[in-house]
Amino acid sequence: MSEAAIVQQAPKAATVRPLVWIAVGIGLVVLCAAPIGINAYWLRVLTTVLMYVIVTQGLNVIVGITGYHAFGNGVFFGIGAYACGAAMVAGMPFAAGLVLSVVVSAACAFMLGWPILRLKGHYFAIATVALNLAAIQIIIQIGGITGGAQGLALPLSEWDPKPLYIALYYLMLAGAVASTAVVAILLGRPLGFALRAIRDSERAAAVMGINTTKAKVYAWSISAGLTGFAGGVWAYWITFIEPSSAFDPAVGVKAYIMLIIGGMGSILGPVIGAFALEIVSTLVWSGFLHAHQLVLGVLIVVVCLVAPHGIIDAFARLAKSVRRHNGAA
Amino acid sequence: MALLEGRDLTIKFGGVLALDGVTFDVEAGQIFGVIGPNGAGKTTLLNAISAVYRLDRGRLRFADADVTNVPSHTLSRLGVARTFQIVQPFNHMSVRENVAVGAMYGHARLRQRREYLDAADEALTRTGLIAKANFMPMHLTLSDRKRLEVARALAMKPRLLLLDEVMAGLNLTEIERMIDLVREINAAGMTVIVIEHVMKAVLALCHRAMVLNFGRKLTEGAPQDVVNEPAVVEAYLGTRFAKARAGSAA
Numbered sequence: 001m002s003e004a005a006i007v008q009q010a011p012k013a014a015t016v017r018p019l020v021w022i023a024v025g026i027g028l029v030v031l032c033a034a035p036i037g038i039n040a041y042w043l044r045v046l047t048t049v050l051m052y053v054i055v056t057q058g059l060n061v062i063v064g065i066t067g068y069h070a071f072g073n074g075v076f077f078g079i080g081a082y083a084c085g086a087a088m089v090a091g092m093p094f095a096a097g098l099v100l101s102v103v104v105s106a107a108c109a110f111m112l113g114w115p116i117l118r119l120k121g122h123y124f125a126i127a128t129v130a131l132n133l134a135a136i137q138i139i140i141q142i143g144g145i146t147g148g149a150q151g152l153a154l155p156l157s158e159w160d161p162k163p164l165y166i167a168l169y170y171l172m173l174a175g176a177v178a179s180t181a182v183v184a185i186l187l188g189r190p191l192g193f194a195l196r197a198i199r200d201s202e203r204a205a206a207v208m209g210i211n212t213t214k215a216k217v218y219a220w221s222i223s224a225g226l227t228g229f230a231g232g233v234w235a236y237w238i239t240f241i242e243p244s245s246a247f248d249p250a251v252g253v254k255a256y257i258m259l260i261i262g263g264m265g266s267i268l269g270p271v272i273g274a275f276a277l278e279i280v281s282t283l284v285w286s287g288f289l290h291a292h293q294l295v296l297g298v299l300i301v302v303v304c305l306v307a308p309h310g311i312i313d314a315f316a317r318l319a320k321s322v323r324r325h326n327g328a329a
Numbered sequence: 330m331a332l333l334e335g336r337d338l339t340i341k342f343g344g345v346l347a348l349d350g351v352t353f354d355v356e357a358g359q360i361f362g363v364i365g366p367n368g369a370g371k372t373t374l375l376n377a378i379s380a381v382y383r384l385d386r387g388r389l390r391f392a393d394a395d396v397t398n399v400p401s402h403t404l405s406r407l408g409v410a411r412t413f414q415i416v417q418p419f420n421h422m423s424v425r426e427n428v429a430v431g432a433m434y435g436h437a438r439l440r441q442r443r444e445y446l447d448a449a450d451e452a453l454t455r456t457g458l459i460a461k462a463n464f465m466p467m468h469l470t471l472s473d474r475k476r477l478e479v480a481r482a483l484a485m486k487p488r489l490l491l492l493d494e495v496m497a498g499l500n501l502t503e504i505e506r507m508i509d510l511v512r513e514i515n516a517a518g519m520t521v522i523v524i525e526h527v528m529k530a531v532l533a534l535c536h537r538a539m540v541l542n543f544g545r546k547l548t549e550g551a552p553q554d555v556v557n558e559p560a561v562v563e564a565y566l567g568t569r570f571a572k573a574r575a576g577s578a579a
Binding site for chain 2: 188193197199200203205208209210211212265
């Protein structure tokens with residue numbers, strides 16, 4: 001019976017779930033109210049954090065839930081940025097540009113997924129990195145509406161900077177909430193079950209009637225759509241994009257670290273990971289101007305050693321052991 | 330009309346004929362046994378039927394449709410379910426979720442949450458795992474993990490169930506329970522193909538048995554007759570034993 005008590009999840013979920021909802025509610029209220037009380041610098045930091053929440057949730061869909069390690073997922077950030085940028089340079093409104101960011105990124109993943117998602121393990125990971133690097137060259141070679149190597153200047157907004165940046169903050173916040181909701185909904189749907197099944201045993205999943213290639217392509221398209229949205233907002237936010245900044249492989253790598261820190265395959269892990277890494281790295285940067293990369297690197301290694309399955313998992317284990325101690329006392 | 334027809338099934342691994350022109354029919358409602366010594370090609374045959382391996386030659390028909398080299402998921406949707414000899418649970422999903430995947434996909438294709446969870450619980454009840462529905466697979470005993478394989482397959486609501494050595498590694502009591510389970514499943518109208526080393530289980534369960542050796546079909550018939558055929562005894566125990574036995578019988 002004691003074994004059953006440890007293994008069974010239902011009672012734990014019942015006691016923890018309300019607390020999680022309360023925490024999420026408080027967090028959302030704070031984030032909604034934040035632009036009133038913070039200066040432009042912290043508004044920028046928080047907007048970046050929320051952008052990374054979206055990118056990390058996108059990564060979560062393909063890496064955390066499906067188990068396909070897309071190291072180069074940042075390519076869809078760049079595709080989203082350029083789709084929005086090119087659309088706006090061509091005279092379309094920002095909203096239309098954003099829709100295109102999502103649609104074009106998802107469509108690219110859909111088409112590239114059929115061949116590339118047949119690769120497994122490291123081969124898939126390397127193929128996505130190659131994709132990311134190839135995209136830089138492609139944009140430079142296309143030229144024309146993408147601006148090529150010179151980069152692309154987006155039309156400036158007629159709004160004053162302050163309300164514009166607050167509006168973009170709320171747009172990123174909406175994107176972060178939406179992408180988290182997408183992951184939560186996905187996990188409850190048959191497609192989510194299929195993807196988790198693929199992660200654990202692709203052969204068993206196929207034999208149980210799951211069209212694994214199709215499911216993986218859907219997952220990558222969702223992942224790319226979310227990432228592309230973040231790229232689109234980012235492009236309008238910084239107003240000038242160039243191939244090396246939009247397709248910076250560091251975007252995908254950073255999101256990957258956030259995913260590891262937060263916890264792969266969980267709903268709130270990417271949110272926690274993005275906040276933890278971005279805010280800590282900002283604080284480290286302001287505190288250790290000369291050695292911030294070194295300090296940050298050490299911190300990441302420590303987290304990976306102490307909590308290899310992410311912060312959420314580490315807290316769950318901690319809570320469990322505390323409860324067991326209390327139960328024994 | 331046979332539910333499953335295999336004609337001249339052949340699979341090569343490099344220069345080795347793992348399966349060499351095997352032909353058989355499985356009638357609807359049967360429990361069909363496949364036996365043979367280690368390396369005879371039993372699991373290869375099962376992988377061929379469940380489309381895990383591609384056939385190099387031969388044809389496969391299921392329920393009057395040609396299913397030669399269709400993808401695994403298509404075959405599963407048509408109503409073929411299987412278990413794995415080396416169990417392949419989804420380790421990060423609870424036992425109930427593991428089985429629910431079968432109900433969502435497979436032949437059942439239930440898309441409403443209530444429906445697939447109910448179907449999962451029904452399969453768990455039939456296999457005696459319902460009390461462990463919230464366990465994670467890694468906390469199950471081997472016997473329970475084999476039952477989980479069967480439960481997942483049952484939740485798919487298949488017309489043909491392929492059982493790959495579900496008795497292997499179980500103790501005598503557990504084998505008895507598994508035999509009862511397979512018998513109940515078959516009594517409910519499901520056709521079953523059993524691949525098994527445990528001869529006791531084959532004799533107790535199967536209506537018909539086919540013997541494989543070195544990828545070839547040796548013989549086929551009622552299980553009691555098949556295991557007494559000299560060629561089968563020879564395949565299992567060697568030429569000298571078979572000769573000695575023939576001599577002492579004469």
